[in-house]
Amino acid sequence: MYETILPILLALPLVLYFWQTPIALVAGTFQKVLANPQASELLRFIFLGTVVEAGRQVGQLVYDYTGSLFVVRAEFGTGDFAYDWVTCYMDSQRVWHESRSFKVVARNAALRPKHGAIAGKALLGATDGHPDPVYEPAQASPALFRWKGYWISVNKPTAGYAHYDTGNEVGGKLVISILGGKRQVLDDFVNAAREYYIESRFLPRRVNPDLDKEPSGALMSAEFKQSDSSYEWILAYLRSANVNALQRGMHFTISTKQSDVAWGEPGTPDKHAVRFMPAHATQQQFLFTSPTTGRSTWLQVVVKPGDLNWSTNAYVGGAVSIILHTTDRSVLADLIETARQTYLEHGVSRVNVHLADNRGEWAKTVSKSRRPMSTLILPTDVKEMLLHDAREFLDSEQWYNEAGIPHRRGYLLYGEPGTGKSSTIHALAGELGLEIYFVSLANPGIDDYTLAKLISDTPARCILLIEDIDCAFPSRDADAEEDDDPALDQPLFDKDGKPMPRNSSGPTLPKSNVTLSGLLNVLDSVSSEEGRLMFATTNHIENLDSALIRAGRMDVKIQYRLADLSQLEAVFMRFFPLEHSSSPDVEFSDPPAGQQHSSSRPAPYTAPKLAELATAFAKAVPAHTYSIAQIQGYLLTKKRDPVGALEGVHAWLVGQAEEKRAMAELKAKRKEERRRRREQREREAKEREAKAAPAKLAEQLDSEGPVLPVLVNGGKVNGIHSDAKDHGVENGSGDDGHA
Numbered sequence: 001m002y003e004t005i006l007p008i009l010l011a012l013p014l015v016l017y018f019w020q021t022p023i024a025l026v027a028g029t030f031q032k033v034l035a036n037p038q039a040s041e042l043l044r045f046i047f048l049g050t051v052v053e054a055g056r057q058v059g060q061l062v063y064d065y066t067g068s069l070f071v072v073r074a075e076f077g078t079g080d081f082a083y084d085w086v087t088c089y090m091d092s093q094r095v096w097h098e099s100r101s102f103k104v105v106a107r108n109a110a111l112r113p114k115h116g117a118i119a120g121k122a123l124l125g126a127t128d129g130h131p132d133p134v135y136e137p138a139q140a141s142p143a144l145f146r147w148k149g150y151w152i153s154v155n156k157p158t159a160g161y162a163h164y165d166t167g168n169e170v171g172g173k174l175v176i177s178i179l180g181g182k183r184q185v186l187d188d189f190v191n192a193a194r195e196y197y198i199e200s201r202f203l204p205r206r207v208n209p210d211l212d213k214e215p216s217g218a219l220m221s222a223e224f225k226q227s228d229s230s231y232e233w234i235l236a237y238l239r240s241a242n243v244n245a246l247q248r249g250m251h252f253t254i255s256t257k258q259s260d261v262a263w264g265e266p267g268t269p270d271k272h273a274v275r276f277m278p279a280h281a282t283q284q285q286f287l288f289t290s291p292t293t294g295r296s297t298w299l300q301v302v303v304k305p306g307d308l309n310w311s312t313n314a315y316v317g318g319a320v321s322i323i324l325h326t327t328d329r330s331v332l333a334d335l336i337e338t339a340r341q342t343y344l345e346h347g348v349s350r351v352n353v354h355l356a357d358n359r360g361e362w363a364k365t366v367s368k369s370r371r372p373m374s375t376l377i378l379p380t381d382v383k384e385m386l387l388h389d390a391r392e393f394l395d396s397e398q399w400y401n402e403a404g405i406p407h408r409r410g411y412l413l414y415g416e417p418g419t420g421k422s423s424t425i426h427a428l429a430g431e432l433g434l435e436i437y438f439v440s441l442a443n444p445g446i447d448d449y450t451l452a453k454l455i456s457d458t459p460a461r462c463i464l465l466i467e468d469i470d471c472a473f474p475s476r477d478a479d480a481e482e483d484d485d486p487a488l489d490q491p492l493f494d495k496d497g498k499p500m501p502r503n504s505s506g507p508t509l510p511k512s513n514v515t516l517s518g519l520l521n522v523l524d525s526v527s528s529e530e531g532r533l534m535f536a537t538t539n540h541i542e543n544l545d546s547a548l549i550r551a552g553r554m555d556v557k558i559q560y561r562l563a564d565l566s567q568l569e570a571v572f573m574r575f576f577p578l579e580h581s582s583s584p585d586v587e588f589s590d591p592p593a594g595q596q597h598s599s600s601r602p603a604p605y606t607a608p609k610l611a612e613l614a615t616a617f618a619k620a621v622p623a624h625t626y627s628i629a630q631i632q633g634y635l636l637t638k639k640r641d642p643v644g645a646l647e648g649v650h651a652w653l654v655g656q657a658e659e660k661r662a663m664a665e666l667k668a669k670r671k672e673e674r675r676r677r678r679e680q681r682e683r684e685a686k687e688r689e690a691k692a693a694p695a696k697l698a699e700q701l702d703s704e705g706p707v708l709p710v711l712v713n714g715g716k717v718n719g720i721h722s723d724a725k726d727h728g729v730e731n732g733s734g735d736d737g738h739a
């Protein structure tokens, strides 16, 4: 203890001496500075400034605290829907009307009404087509307005910038302060703004299609895939003339295709009409107003075209993607139902035919005008039977279920080409309000798998049409004769639709990739039991496998024959309807000899006279020799000239016979040529074989040892392998082994 204290006591005087020296030094310097009047003045200023700033900050704190007791403040980010509500609402309150500081931008005011914008709900085209000046509040230009007895100040302290993707202003903020108000006033104000915005149906800001990045969480999305029927419904709705959305649209695809034009008003489309359709892959905004509830909802739509299938030149895998500015699921259900109705209404006057591509997708839909059953020239009982049968089938689903019979019905229409098989199916589809799903088994891309996929992708209640079912595969029963097959003259295509060279030695027929068992399985599958009418047509029923046409698969078989007397008469009458006559009451008179009726100037005739002409025409044409398509082809050359048609029929018949004879000759010649070529090929093959035989034999001898000539069956020589070498025996004949 003593040892510790002693050194400290000794060191203390030294420490005190050296410590006092710097303090005295600083104090001395300070006194010297204070003695300088300029330096002392500067120090006084610094001190005073510090006191004033501290006082200001304390004052601000007190102000903020007391201010928050009397002012309600709210901040709105420019990238948010709430910002749109309040700005549109304040615009309606003319808040910036008297302002003296604006940001002026050129915008299409009809599309996006903003604060101070010219008449908010102007439609596109109502202006001169150029952008309108839109006045927005300048940054940091506060405004004060009165709302329901309260003073509200509004300020935009931070301006935003345009988002690279959506073009919306983001990053800015708007502040409103309600003076002397309570919190409830802010609630009322924001609610009023929101209601006003919804009621006024302002075009909403476009949102990022990736809804995960959309912060409001108040939007719904739906996708309509091309492979589904609903895709056609929504497209029909978007194309329909009464979608007011298109009036606001800015991106169009223009089409003059009749199948697109026909999506306009009901009825036959104007041949020169053009159709404005929503452009592909661009965001479009449509207002959907429900016809049932009358409620309106904004939709943001993009039509995705899918990928181009080069061989069919059609797009597959497309979709219509819709973002709904609501989370109410019933709006979506309403939209789908409205779209479906639009589609069906359209279908009343038209028949939609869906075509399969070679990858097993329903890739294309064409809309054809409906054909009345009355235009079919068939025995009346055939038409009635077909219609009645199909209707009864469609109405008796329950009966089928209860009886445990698969609810499907197969119809086979067979007979000569051009006798009306396809026309019957087309007319029936129109009459029953069904759509046709057409698939060709001869399509090289269709195999068992794609066929099954196609069938399962068709909706319940439709007509599945397989045309020319015989050219798909040869019958197991039929003894197909290659020489006669016209398919030999057809080009071959691979799965992608590219031309393939014919292999001279391999199979040359473009046979279907669908196997008979594959087709039978598809016809019997569960997916074909959903109330579908399956129609198959063929010109060669004799080539069809008996398993394919048995009852249960083909329940109704109708033969189409070449035109008989009554059909010939009927087609004549149909060609020259009385209303085409310029003066139907004028009695028909024969034209002067040598004077032909011009097709542009119809000959006048009356009903009895026309009937007389029709009978004469029918008698002149041999029955069961020509198809209606052929007769139609002839009559088309005599439009509006029944007399000319009758007069010219003889010459036409002679021409037809001549044509037939020439065709038969050509066919026989071709057949003969093919036979010759085949024989030649066979001969050449035999010769090659004969040449190759000795060399082959020598090769064999070399490798396996000598061959002993042996006489078998009356002089026929067979070479048998010998072990002669082993026994020292040589073949000394010196020839090829012949004895």
Ligand SMILES: Nc1ncnc2c1ncn2[C@@H]1O[C@H](COP(=O)(O)OP(=O)(O)OP(=O)(O)O)[C@@H](O)[C@H]1O
Pocket: 375, 376, 377, 378, 415, 416, 417, 418, 419, 420, 421, 422, 423, 424, 537, 538, 539, 560, 628, 629, 630, 632
């Ligand atoms: N019975 C018929 N009634 C009315 N028009 C017919 C009749 N038969 C043929 N036609 C007319 O002939 C043309 C060809 O008819 P369609 O295609 O229906 O014949 P098809 O029997 O299906 O021929 P294919 O076997 O070659 O497919 C059509 O323009 C159609 O209007």
